[in-house]
Amino acid sequence: MxxxxxxxxxxxxxxxxxxxxxxxxxxxxxxxxxxxxxxxxxxxxxxxxxxxxxxxxxxxxxxxxxxxxxxxxxxxxxxxxxxxxxxxxxxxxxxxxxxxxxxxxxxxxxxxxxxxxxxxxxxxxxxxxxxxxxxxxxxxxxxxxxxxxxxxxxxxxxxxxxxxxxxxxxxxxxxxxxxxxxxxxxxxxxxxxxxxxxxxxxxxxxxNFNATSANVICHGVNVHPGTAKGKMVNAMAIAAKFQLMMPAEETPECTEGYEGFYHLTSMDGGVANTKLEYIIRDFDRDSLEQRKAFMQQKVDELNAALEKGHVELQLQDSYYxxxxxxxxxxxxxxxxxxxxxxxxxxxxxxxxxxxxxxxxxxxxxxxxxxxxxxxxxxxxxxxxxxxxxxxxxxxxxxxxxxxxxxxxx
CATH class of the missing domain: 3.40.630.10 (Zn peptidases)
Known part of the structure; x- marks a missing residue:
């Protein structure tokens, strides 16, 4: 030794x-x-x-x-x-x-x-x-x-x-x-x-966790703020709305043991485009699929509520x-x-x-x-x-x- x-x-x-x-x-x-x-x-x-x-x-x-x-x-x-x-x-x-x-x-x-x-x-x-x-x-x-x-x-x-x-x-x-x-x-x-x-x-x-990475890409419209009324769509505001749709109690800081989570790891962008990067984790493969479907559901709901701008979801499994x-x-x-x-x-x-x-x-x-x-x-x-x-x-x-x-x- x-x-x-x-x-x-x-x-x-x-x-x-x-x-x-x-x-x-x-x-x-x-x-x-x-x-x-x-x-x-x-x-x-x-x-x-x-x-x-x-x-x-x-x-x-x-x-x-x-x-x-x-x-x-x-x-x-x-x-x-x-x-x-x-x-x-x-x-x-x-x-x-x-x-x-x-x-x-x-x-x-x-x-x-x-x-x-x-x-x-x-x-x-x-x-x-x-x-x-x-x-x-x-x-x-x-x-x-x-x-x-x-x-x-x-x-x-x-x-x-x-x-x-x-x-x-x-x-x-x-x-x-x-x-x-x-x-x-x-x-x-x-x-x-x-x-x-x-x-x-x-x-x-x-x-170990089953793991998926998720990118939520929010598309807005950038216009000079002096003439933005009725035209500008702030992608960062869309991103904030999406994050608020995620379950606050299902995050790393609120879970333990066999409990899975959604974790926002980074946010990058501006008025025209903003990307939220998440990792999704669950020990059960079927539960992981349900989490992925939940995120897609929230993207669809947000898109339906938006008069302008739109959101897309990219998913990639990492390991099992x-x-x-x-x-x-x-x-x-x-x-x-x-x-x-x-x-x-x-x-x-x-x-x-x-x-x-x-x-x-x-x-x-x-x-x-x-x-x-x-x-x-x-x-x-x-x-x-x-x-x-x-x-x-x-x-x-x-x-x-x-x-x-x-x-x-």
Missing amino acids: DKLIERFLRYVSFDSQSNPQVTHCPSTPGQMVLAEQIKRELEELELCDVTLDEHGYLMARLPSNVDHHVPAIGFIAHMDTAPDASGKDVKPQIIENYRGGDIALGVGDEILSPIQYPDLNKLHGHNIITTDGTTLLGADNKAGVAEIMTAIAHLKANPEIKHGDICIGFTPDEEIGRGANLFDVEKFKAEWAYTIDGGPIGELEYE NMREMVEPHPHVIEYAKEAMIACDVQPNIKPIRGGTDGARLSFKGLPCPNIFTGGYNFHGIHEFITVEGMELAVKVIVKLAETTAEKYK
């Missing part, structure tokens, strides 16, 4: 934020710089089949050390960080033996408060790594990268721990929904895998709930649960209120649930992670490799 935090702090020093406005892969050059660094480390570990392709997909394999057949399993993490907050010049700090109360972030006024984040009340005595309040930390998902690398190094240095082939994959652009786009499942060679991309200790997830692809392979979940329990970790099986590379990889034929990293508050300047959570994630990865080998003696 002595290298774990060293690795993590090294990885977060790289600016590998992805960019949704760019179409090529990886979407930013910093992701490839980080991938090249990790590739060198994989080669120093003398792993097999270390490859980094032109799109930033990095793979390697730790060969089996048993003489009987064990299915190859994989561990996957993404190297990019979210575009929601800056990932440049990250300055982490370690709060040793947290005793409660507010944590000052850097020298400014930003604090990490247990009033706002009650999870801190459960972490007394833990060592907590935070940001300095100006950037995100990058634990999502550089913690996962560091944990996989540390677990693999431990397995390599301790051959008495028996395991089959362990396949390692690090992906670009997961945060902008493209992490699985160019992932070569056949080249990866695992029969199933786990993304190490979850949150607090114990999380084990094999359900991996449950339907993982449940036919129950051993994939059972082995993970056993490994956690063996490490004194209580499995907390819950749905992911979001997406993951594992969802799309599952639909590409690689069943791929998600395991915790030990982090909290991803995608913002209040992100933090515990050293203890990271260490337990490493132990679970190692034990999962060992458990799988034991099942096939």
Whole structure:
């Protein structure tokens, strides 16, 4: 474990934020710089089949050390960080033996408060790594990268721990929904895998949202305001009317658990044209279709009410709930649960209120649930992670490799 935090702090020093406005892969050059660094480390570990392709997909394999057949399993993490907050010049700090109360972030006024984040009340005595309040930390998902690398190094240095082939994959652009786009499942060679991309200790997830993006485009008429009477149609006013037609109680800030939502993520435009960008989420595929139909109904109602101007709706499905692809392979979940329990970790099986590379990889034929990293508050300047959570994630990865080998003696 002595290298774990060293690795993590090294990885977060790289600016590998992805960019949704760019179409090529990886979407930013910093992701490839980080991938090249990790590739060198994989080669120093003398792993097999270390490859980094032109799109930033990095793979390697730790060969089996048993003489009987064990299915190859994989561990996957993404190297990019979210575009929601800056990932440049990250300055982490370690709060040793947290005793409660507010944590000052850097020298400014930003604090990490247990009033706002009650999870801190459960972490007394833990060592907590935070940001300095100006950037995100990058634990999502550089913690996962560091944990996989540390677990693999431990397995390599301790051959008495028996395991089959362990396949390692690090992906670009997961945060902008493209992490699985160019992932070569056949080249990866695992029969199933786990993304190490979850949150607090114990999380084990094999359900995620079904996801659709929706663009509501409002068309108005722009005329000089001095002569606009009876002529101007303000597209922004139409957009405001549409947003008020959406159910206020079905938004991210009002929902939890298995509840779906509509989320207005951005608004851009002017008098002539305004675009509202939404994401629609639901765990049930039929319910997602009903949400899409509801949005179309509201567009139709608004168009019928408008004397001038009009509204159009564009829908695009993004990903689906991996449950339907993982449940036919129950051993994939059972082995993970056993490994956690063996490490004194209580499995907390819950749905992911979001997406993951594992969802799309599952639909590409690689069943791929998600395991915790030990982090909290991803995608913002209040992100933090515990050293203890990271260490337990490493132990679970190692034990999962060992458990799988034991099942096939």
